Amino acid sequence: MPVLLRRRLLLIFFAATFLFVIYPAYGQKRREVILRLRDDISTAMAHASLNEKQTQKLDRNRQSLLLTAQSGRARKTSNQPNLEATLKEIEKTFHGSPFQPEDRNVVQQDIAQLRTIERNRRARRYSRKRI
Numbered sequence: 001m002p003v004l005l006r007r008r009l010l011l012i013f014f015a016a017t018f019l020f021v022i023y024p025a026y027g028q029k030r031r032e033v034i035l036r037l038r039d040d041i042s043t044a045m046a047h048a049s050l051n052e053k054q055t056q057k058l059d060r061n062r063q064s065l066l067l068t069a070q071s072g073r074a075r076k077t078s079n080q081p082n083l084e085a086t087l088k089e090i091e092k093t094f095h096g097s098p099f100q101p102e103d104r105n106v107v108q109q110d111i112a113q114l115r116t117i118e119r120n121r122r123a124r125r126y127s128r129k130r131i
Contacts, residue, residue, distance in 0.1 A: 030117050034069040037110035044103035061090050087097050
């Protein structure tokens with residue numbers, strides 16, 4: 001096999017390996033943040049005395065976060081508008097409810113981190129479409 005062909009194949013192999021390593025890592029980070037947010041909401045709920053309506057609303061939001069974390073390219077069960085609506089509802093619930101300040105801050109940090117990941121994901125997707 002000529003040296004030039006061997007180098008090209010090697011380059012293609014490394015590029016493919018890089019893509020297979022990077023893209024799942026991105027998705028894994030997103031899932032981890034969503035699941036951490038879900039856990040932090042559960043912890044905050046345990047530390048606060050909520051009425052039935054607030055509990056039901058947060059349980060529904062936690063279920064939506066779980067579905068979003070489980071969805072991926074193969075299973076399009078949850079999309080960006082659903083996630084953003086869930087995050088807004090969580091913020092609204094945490095803003096006016098009797099949660100401890102530490103719990104409120106942790107949940108807000110998780111939401112900010114998740115929005116940053118989503119914004120970077122959209123920017124990366126947009127830049128690929130322009131090429």
